[in-house]
Amino acid sequence: MRRLLKASLAAGLALTAIISGCSGSAEKIRIGEVTRSLFYAPQYVAIEKGFFKEEGLEVELSTTWGGDKTMTALLSDGIDIALVGSETSIYVAQQGAADPVINFAQLTQTDGTFLVSRKKTDSFSFDQLKGSVFLGQRKGGMPQMVGEYVLKKNNIDPHGDLELIQNIEFKNIASAFASGTGEYVQLFEPEASQFEKNGIGHVVASFGKESGTVPYTVFMAKQSYLDKQQTAIQKFTNAIYKGQQWVDTHSAKEIADVIAPYFQDIQPEILEASVQRYKEQGSFATDPILDEDEWNRLQDIMDSAGELKERAPYGKLVNTTFAKTAKEGK
Structure with missing residues (x-):
């Protein structure tokens, strides 16, 4: 993965230095998802049930197809928020990014x-x-x-x-x-x-x-964006939490019915069975908080695979402020 990301990250970092201005307003947020997957059901529920609109946000969702492409889009301000595996934020840090990518809201908490x-x-x-x-x-x-x-x-x-x-x-x-x-x-x-x-x-x-539980898919943004758009990020995280809670308290069939527009080629019974399987094993996080034990397990997995150059401190690449506030309902 490091080798695949290296060239793209270098290009993205260069573009970041060239491109100026804010990557999005407080009212509109551009999301880049690494792939289209029913694994991301709470996100689609948050869109379809109007939870982002309730927070006064307009979201623009695009599928960026691959961790390297997703990170390049984020680093070059092509998107505001990336939905991708947490390991990519560590790869970016290992490349020496001056503007680190911060994990702020977890969506899935197991391998899928x-x-x-x-x-x-x-x-x-x-x-x-x-x-x-x-x-x-x-x-x-x-x-x-x-x-x-x-x-x-x-x-x-x-x-x-x-x-x-x-x-x-x-x-x-x-x-x-x-x-x-x-x-x-x-x-x-x-x-x-x-x-x-x-x-x-x-x-x-x-x-x-x-x-076991790991921060498998997480919403992340550049530190500079989080600093400038704290209100928007909080609203965004609030909407994601509402989506997570809705998924947690509704049946697989109800969830499948809501997310069906995103998976028109999948038969309804297969979509329902797939969602049920993920619900049964707790793949959908019920809140957006990425805890330290999960972060450490992620790095144990990367280390075991020979993909970890050095361990990344939890407090350096993870910000749970928005997630905790969303959960507390403040």
């Missing part, structure tokens, strides 16, 4: 991938992976780092005990497995539920359950 087996089994153990062909995720990204962390936790050497395939683009992993590549695959929803319905594969384990 599942271990899918081509063969159905009534009793799965991780030992069964030994000697198999495993279709993993991109090196340096959170899915792969969490995947390797969980395998090691279960006494599996990802690079010695199995044949690990990592050279397939994220968008093509599901189709590669469907066409016959690999005996096991690491997939997000809704592909996992869709594969079960079609008899292509069977979910045998959850990487989210196995790895």
